[in-house]
Amino acid sequence: MKFSELEISQEVKKATERMGFTDMTPIQEQAIPVAETGVDLIGQAQTGTGKTTAFGIPMIEAADPHNSDIQGVVITPTRELAIQNAQELNALGFYKKVRTVAIYGGQDIQRQIRDLKRRPSIISATPGRLLDHIKRRTIRLDQIKVVVLDEADEMLNMGFIEDIHAILEATPENRQTLLFSATMPRPIQVLAEKFMHEPKKIQIKAKTLTTSLIDQSYVKVRELEKFDALTRFLDIQSPERAIVFGRTKRRVDELMRALQKRGYEAEGIHGDLTQSKRDLVLRRFKQNEVKLLVATDVAARGLDISNVTHVYNFDLPQDPESYVHRIGRTGRAGKTGMALTFITPSEFPHLRSIERLTKQPMKQLNAPSYEEALAGQQKIAIDNLKEMIESGKYRSYAAKAQDLLDEFDATDVLAAALKLITKEPDTTPVRLTREQPLMVKRSNRQQRGGGRGRNNYRSHDRDRRNNNYRGRSKQKSQHY
Numbered sequence: 001m002k003f004s005e006l007e008i009s010q011e012v013k014k015a016t017e018r019m020g021f022t023d024m025t026p027i028q029e030q031a032i033p034v035a036e037t038g039v040d041l042i043g044q045a046q047t048g049t050g051k052t053t054a055f056g057i058p059m060i061e062a063a064d065p066h067n068s069d070i071q072g073v074v075i076t077p078t079r080e081l082a083i084q085n086a087q088e089l090n091a092l093g094f095y096k097k098v099r100t101v102a103i104y105g106g107q108d109i110q111r112q113i114r115d116l117k118r119r120p121s122i123i124s125a126t127p128g129r130l131l132d133h134i135k136r137r138t139i140r141l142d143q144i145k146v147v148v149l150d151e152a153d154e155m156l157n158m159g160f161i162e163d164i165h166a167i168l169e170a171t172p173e174n175r176q177t178l179l180f181s182a183t184m185p186r187p188i189q190v191l192a193e194k195f196m197h198e199p200k201k202i203q204i205k206a207k208t209l210t211t212s213l214i215d216q217s218y219v220k221v222r223e224l225e226k227f228d229a230l231t232r233f234l235d236i237q238s239p240e241r242a243i244v245f246g247r248t249k250r251r252v253d254e255l256m257r258a259l260q261k262r263g264y265e266a267e268g269i270h271g272d273l274t275q276s277k278r279d280l281v282l283r284r285f286k287q288n289e290v291k292l293l294v295a296t297d298v299a300a301r302g303l304d305i306s307n308v309t310h311v312y313n314f315d316l317p318q319d320p321e322s323y324v325h326r327i328g329r330t331g332r333a334g335k336t337g338m339a340l341t342f343i344t345p346s347e348f349p350h351l352r353s354i355e356r357l358t359k360q361p362m363k364q365l366n367a368p369s370y371e372e373a374l375a376g377q378q379k380i381a382i383d384n385l386k387e388m389i390e391s392g393k394y395r396s397y398a399a400k401a402q403d404l405l406d407e408f409d410a411t412d413v414l415a416a417a418l419k420l421i422t423k424e425p426d427t428t429p430v431r432l433t434r435e436q437p438l439m440v441k442r443s444n445r446q447q448r449g450g451g452r453g454r455n456n457y458r459s460h461d462r463d464r465r466n467n468n469y470r471g472r473s474k475q476k477s478q479h480y
């Protein structure tokens, strides 16, 4: 079905056209008409399948640009996602003149207050900063019509749940609540239903939780050999644009430096950097100024960066859901991608729990040898050379080439030139602090005995939820 066939305003239809959209994705086709009726909704669909527009259109449609109140709020776990969602909402609201402002931590609050004085209809926010504004009375949510929790399962996880409750308290009882995510563990759904009114559930049925557009494999490798394996894979696969996920902030810093030391363009992003640094790194990555983004899970959810060709899980994610989101940074909007996960021998049980959640077995790859990596780089050099020959843009070098051929054997000349243009695998020693292998969690073991839930999401563990809220927040801050 096409956007033009939807029963929505001409302004929003025109906006989708301007965004280059013609046909709706399945989640859009199913969720938009239902959300338009005003009911609460839980929407689940694979990564990169247009959930933003699925909640964005009902939100823009519900907003009246002539009304000066804030009428909609979208809450997201990370600042970058708050910015991205604001951009998409502004694109959708372009002709209807519905304005969205992004409100997130790390940005000058006075500047946000100035933005808010210009009366946006919609706020796209991270929870902490939004609460700050609510307390300062610089944001009032008492006229809100629609609340969206994007990455809903993450927002209802322990690190955020109290903030979400406090925010919802500030909104009217009769608001419409929309929840979206690519993953929706049962216990989170049950929790969600407590603050929703008879939510409709829209789940795009698929055989697997991850999209078939992503080629998924793993490599079994000892902790100390991981980094060599990573750089060899990079040499062979030569990704156009890749994200390398590390478990902690320290790990990301170290990985970035180690990659740079071996001659790869890499930048790191995590929650300890200033927001301006985070913005800069992401901008450089999007503009193709760096090919490798090394990241904590702060970049795992929702980010839509076109043409990410590869995702490397240098460290296993904390939980299987996080795996789904991380690899979902590639294989978006119909494009294909590759995901490769590094697993140390003791972490093996985690691989199976990931596969159980995704319903998609991963292929095993062997860590490449030095020779294979070299062959990979030689192939790239030869491909570049062939491309140059086809382009014909080398003619001014012909006389010099003839001089060389008069002096040396042709094969020798070419072999030397090839060696020069090949980026030979770099074996510069690097130091990475040893990471503890991911522990096998209790729920994981119970699972094998046919126990509770299908996955080992931390927050399913009620003891932790009650007693260890702070522990989880701390964890969160370490992994973001």
Ligand SMILES: Nc1ncnc2c1ncn2[C@@H]1O[C@H](COP(=O)(O)OP(=O)(O)OP(=O)(O)O)[C@@H](O)[C@H]1O
Binding pocket: 020, 021, 022, 023, 024, 025, 028, 045, 046, 047, 048, 049, 050, 051, 052, 053, 181, 182, 301, 302, 303, 304, 328, 329, 332, 333
């Ligand atoms: N109907 C459509 N036709 C073509 N492209 C679309 C359509 N809807 C969305 N897109 C594009 O698809 C990409 C992914 O969309 P979006 O970020 O909303 O995915 P998502 O489902 O929210 O993924 P995630 O679970 O990772 O957050 C975006 O670049 C978006 O512009």
Ligand SMILES: [Mg+2]
Binding pocket: 051, 052, 150, 302
């Ligand atoms: Mg999304």
